Amino acid sequence: MSETPRISHAAFDALVAAELPFAVAMGFRLEGLGVGTARCRALCRADSIRPGGTIAGPILMGLADFALYAAVLSRIGAVPLAVTTSLTTNFLRRPRPADVLAEARLLKLGRRLAYGEVMLLSEGEGDPVAHVTGTYSIPPEGGR
Amino acid sequence: MSETPRISHAAFDALVAAELPFAVAMGFRLEGLGVGTARCRALCRADSIRPGGTIAGPILMGLADFALYAAVLSRIGAVPLAVTTSLTTNFLRRPRPADVLAEARLLKLGRRLAYGEVMLLSEGEGDPVAHVTGTYSIPPEGGR
Amino acid sequence: MSETPRISHAAFDALVAAELPFAVAMGFRLEGLGVGTARCRALCRADSIRPGGTIAGPILMGLADFALYAAVLSRIGAVPLAVTTSLTTNFLRRPRPADVLAEARLLKLGRRLAYGEVMLLSEGEGDPVAHVTGTYSIPPEGGR
Amino acid sequence: MSETPRISHAAFDALVAAELPFAVAMGFRLEGLGVGTARCRALCRADSIRPGGTIAGPILMGLADFALYAAVLSRIGAVPLAVTTSLTTNFLRRPRPADVLAEARLLKLGRRLAYGEVMLLSEGEGDPVAHVTGTYSIPPEGGR
Numbered sequence: 001m002s003e004t005p006r007i008s009h010a011a012f013d014a015l016v017a018a019e020l021p022f023a024v025a026m027g028f029r030l031e032g033l034g035v036g037t038a039r040c041r042a043l044c045r046a047d048s049i050r051p052g053g054t055i056a057g058p059i060l061m062g063l064a065d066f067a068l069y070a071a072v073l074s075r076i077g078a079v080p081l082a083v084t085t086s087l088t089t090n091f092l093r094r095p096r097p098a099d100v101l102a103e104a105r106l107l108k109l110g111r112r113l114a115y116g117e118v119m120l121l122s123e124g125e126g127d128p129v130a131h132v133t134g135t136y137s138i139p140p141e142g143g144r
Numbered sequence: 145m146s147e148t149p150r151i152s153h154a155a156f157d158a159l160v161a162a163e164l165p166f167a168v169a170m171g172f173r174l175e176g177l178g179v180g181t182a183r184c185r186a187l188c189r190a191d192s193i194r195p196g197g198t199i200a201g202p203i204l205m206g207l208a209d210f211a212l213y214a215a216v217l218s219r220i221g222a223v224p225l226a227v228t229t230s231l232t233t234n235f236l237r238r239p240r241p242a243d244v245l246a247e248a249r250l251l252k253l254g255r256r257l258a259y260g261e262v263m264l265l266s267e268g269e270g271d272p273v274a275h276v277t278g279t280y281s282i283p284p285e286g287g288r
Numbered sequence: 289m290s291e292t293p294r295i296s297h298a299a300f301d302a303l304v305a306a307e308l309p310f311a312v313a314m315g316f317r318l319e320g321l322g323v324g325t326a327r328c329r330a331l332c333r334a335d336s337i338r339p340g341g342t343i344a345g346p347i348l349m350g351l352a353d354f355a356l357y358a359a360v361l362s363r364i365g366a367v368p369l370a371v372t373t374s375l376t377t378n379f380l381r382r383p384r385p386a387d388v389l390a391e392a393r394l395l396k397l398g399r400r401l402a403y404g405e406v407m408l409l410s411e412g413e414g415d416p417v418a419h420v421t422g423t424y425s426i427p428p429e430g431g432r
Numbered sequence: 433m434s435e436t437p438r439i440s441h442a443a444f445d446a447l448v449a450a451e452l453p454f455a456v457a458m459g460f461r462l463e464g465l466g467v468g469t470a471r472c473r474a475l476c477r478a479d480s481i482r483p484g485g486t487i488a489g490p491i492l493m494g495l496a497d498f499a500l501y502a503a504v505l506s507r508i509g510a511v512p513l514a515v516t517t518s519l520t521t522n523f524l525r526r527p528r529p530a531d532v533l534a535e536a537r538l539l540k541l542g543r544r545l546a547y548g549e550v551m552l553l554s555e556g557e558g559d560p561v562a563h564v565t566g567t568y569s570i571p572p573e574g575g576r
Contacts, residue, residue, distance in 0.1 A: 022200035056166035057228060058206030065201055084201060085401060086374065086423065088232040088520055090547050090565065092540040107563050108524040112400055112425065113373060115522050115563070117549075131539050131547070133522065133565060135374065135423075137400065229545060230518065230567065232376055234403050234421065236396040251419050252380040256544055256569065257517060259378050259419070261405075275395050275403070277378065277421060279518065279567075281544065310488035344454035345497055345516060350490030372489060376520040 005033045006077035012070055015078055020066070026059060028066045036106040036116075038070035041123075044099045055095040055122075055129075061087060064118040064132035067104035072114045072136050075106060081139040082114070088133045095129040096122040112138055149177045150221035156214055159222055164210070170203060172210045180250040180260075182214035185267075188243045197241040199266075199273075204244060205233050208262040208276035211248035216258045216280050219250060225283040226258070232277045239273040240266040256282055293321045294365035300358055303366055308354070314347060316354045324394040324404075326358035329411075332387045343383040343410075343417075349375060352406040352420035355392035360402045360424050363394060369427040370402070376421045383417040384410040400426055437465045438509035444502055447510055452498070458491060460498045468538040468548075470502035473555075476531045487527040487554075487561075493519060496550040496564035499536035504546045504568050507538060513571040514546070520565045527561040528554040544570055 007015075012030055016023055027043035042055070042063040049055060065087055072082055101123055106116040113135055120130040151159075156174055160167055171187035186199070186207040193199060209231055216226050245267055250260040257279055264274040295303075300318055304311055315331035330343070330351040337343060353375055360370050389411055394404040401423055408418040439447075444462055448455055459475035474487070474495040481487060497519055504514050533555055538548040545567055552562040 020200075022202065026202065056164075056206075057209055057231070058166065058170065058202040061205045061231070061233075062200075062202030084235055086232065086234045087201070087205065088230065088376070088565070089205075090230045090539075090567070091228055092547060107522075107560060115524060117563070128539060131549070131565070133520070133563070135522070232421070232520070234395075234423070236403060251378075251416060259380060261419070272395060275405070275421070277376070277419070279378070308488075310490065314490065344452075344494075345519070346454065346458065346490040346494030349493045349519065349521075350488075353489055372523055374520065374522045375489070375493070376518065377493075378518045379516055 003035065005035055005074040007033070007073045009033055011078055012073060015080070019080060023062065023066050026062055028063055030070055033070060033074050036071055036075050036109070038067050038074060038104045040067040040070060040102040040104070042100040044097055049097050053097040055097070055100055057091070060095065060100060060120055060130050061089050061132070063100055063102050064089065064120060064130070065134060067102035067118050068116050068134045068136070071104040071106050071116055075109050076138060079139060082136050084134060085137045086135045090131045092131060093127055093129045096125060099123040100129070114138055147179065149179055149218040151177070151217045153177055155222055156217060159224070163224060167206065167210050170206055172207055174214055177214060177218050180215055180219050180253070182211050182218060182248045184211040184214060184246040184248070186244040188241055193241050199239040199241070199244055201235070204239065204264055204274050205231060205276070207244055207246050208233065208264060208274070209278060211246035211262050212260050212278045212280070215248040215250050215260055219253050220282060223283060226280050228278060229281045230279045234275045236275060237271055237273045240269060243267040244273070258282055291323065293323055293362040295321070295361045297321055299366055300361060303368070307368060311350065311354050314350055316351055318358055321358060321362050324359055324363050324397070326355050326362060326392045328355040328358060328390040328392070330388040332385055337385050341385040343385070343388055345379070348383065348388060348408055348418050349377050349420070351388055351390050352377065352408060352418070353422060355390035355406050356404050356422045356424070359392040359394050359404055363397050364426060367427060370424050372422060373425045374423045378419045380419060381415055381417045384413060387411040388417070402426055435467065437467055437506035439465070439505045441465055443510055444505060447512070451512060455494065455498050458494055460495055462502055465502060465506050468503055468507050468541070470499050470506060470536045472499040472502060472534040472536070474532040476529055481529050485529040487529070487532055489523070492527065492532060492552055492562050493521050493564070495532055495534050496521065496552060496562070497566060499534035499550050500548050500566045500568070503536040503538050503548055507541050508570060511571060514568050516566060517569045518567045522563045524563060525559055525561045528557060531555040532561070546570055
């Protein structure tokens with residue numbers, strides 16, 4: 001495993017701005033990249049809060065997908081054709097009306113598939129609000 | 145099994161308007177309700193399209209959750225505390241830049257859990273773009 | 289889609305006898321093959337029954353995997369390198385102490401991944417005991 | 433969270449002997465219990481090996497279910513009615529013909545549902561062969 005991520009924070013941000021306007025619109029941000037790991041945030045905004053003060057499910061699922069994507073690119077570089085093939089979300093606790101933090105890590109990077117998990121937390125809380133696992137298809141010319 | 149849905153189309157729309165502003169913001173609409181089934185639509189709008197002309201993943205996952213929720217309420221009535229406990233999305237084909245249709249059906253309604261599946265299609269296409277399964281927790285006083 | 293399965297019932301049985309002794313030991317049998325579909329059975333035996341008269345979970349999960357594998361081979365032929373990459377089982381009802389029937393169908397066959405679902409029933413009962421979805425990795429030289 | 437498991441190793445073994453003959457037949461053993469964690473082993477035996485020298489999938493799935501069950505009981509005590517409602521297995525690497533080790537931990541214990549994950553490894557190898565997540569239904573009189 002290489003010692004530094006194969007995509008820089010700035011290059012990931014540029015890719016998101018160009019390719020994932022929906023992530024921008026939902027308030028998703030990369031906060032930190034490791035090698036096979038990523039830490040992301042969804043800004044808590046008026047339009048992502050449900051009555052009762054909780055964060056809407058699609059925000060949680062979208063953020064997890066975004067964070068896993070960053071973790072995949074940290075290993076394979078800026079390969080735009082890596083696509084999500086499955087995402088499983090287990091909702092564990094009601095999120096508070098606060099930013100949501102995502103901690104993603106890859107558990108496998110094969111030639112054709114990557115698999116990882118994401119823990120989602122409300123900022124300032126210890127227990128996870130959701131646990132997500134996901135699989136990505138890696139294009140054959142994946143640069144590895 | 146009762147012969148008519150336990151929530152009307154109008155009552156579901158009212159519940160969505162009151163409780164799920166995010167679904168309204170994402171352009172989700174109920175189109176038809178059966179007993180344990182629901183047909184829904186996500187309007188294709190500029191902000192839900194990714195570069196390349198495909199629909200963003202959170203739209204697909206959110207629509208599936210919305211449709212399964214309608215299918216659950218069609219059996220238990222307007223019980224606002226039914227919550228999603230897990231959602232598994234398998235992305236099968238790239239959606240076209242068109243409305244997305246969801247066909248949800250319950251496979252089990254127990255005293256505490258409901259489980260069902262959703263097929264998502266691009267309008268005008270035959271093959272599914274995603275297949276989703278989900279579990280909902282039913283509150284003890286679930287009216288059944 | 290071709291009109292006949294790309295593997296015969298006899299060829300599938302021979303492949304199972306050679307490659308899947310565990311399936312034989314668990315009492316799994318192919319009963320019918322379509323194009324992208326398969327119908328299988330797990331024989332109810334003393335050692336597959338749990339106290340209380342229900343069928344052990346690994347039998348249900350193993351049978352579903354077996355049936356989806358048959359459905360995959362019905363489309364791609366006797367490709368021994370197709371391997372399960374994920375299997376999600378939702379246990380819906382307590383199985384009776386009877387044979388378990390599996391109805392598998394593919395929902396997608398891509399160049400690299402196949403995805404399908406399986407309904408499991410106790411023989412003689414109408415409601416499913418489990419619903420299973422699974423993904424298979426198809427080797428590059430998959431004969432299609 | 434209590435400081436010691438709510439079921440002893442000996443009591444778990446006795447419960448398995450009485451209630452889970454299939455687990456005994458498959459060679460599953462509890463090796464260690466924490467509070468919300470369990471470490472288990474599947475003995476590698478001739479009949480659990482597939483041609484090519486790998487461990488059959490139902491062994492992996494069954495072991496994961498067994499280990500998560502132990503982790504659940506470590507929190508709620510010997511409640512025999514806790515049942516698996518879903519199990520998702522992601523197969524990551526081909527297991528070697530060796531014992532399989534399972535490390536299970538709960539991520540949530542609610543009043544009605546428990547959710548956790550299991551990492552499966554071939555003994556003597558560092559990388560996981562499978563990653564499993566599962567949900568258990570807790571009976572209302574769950575002793576908590």
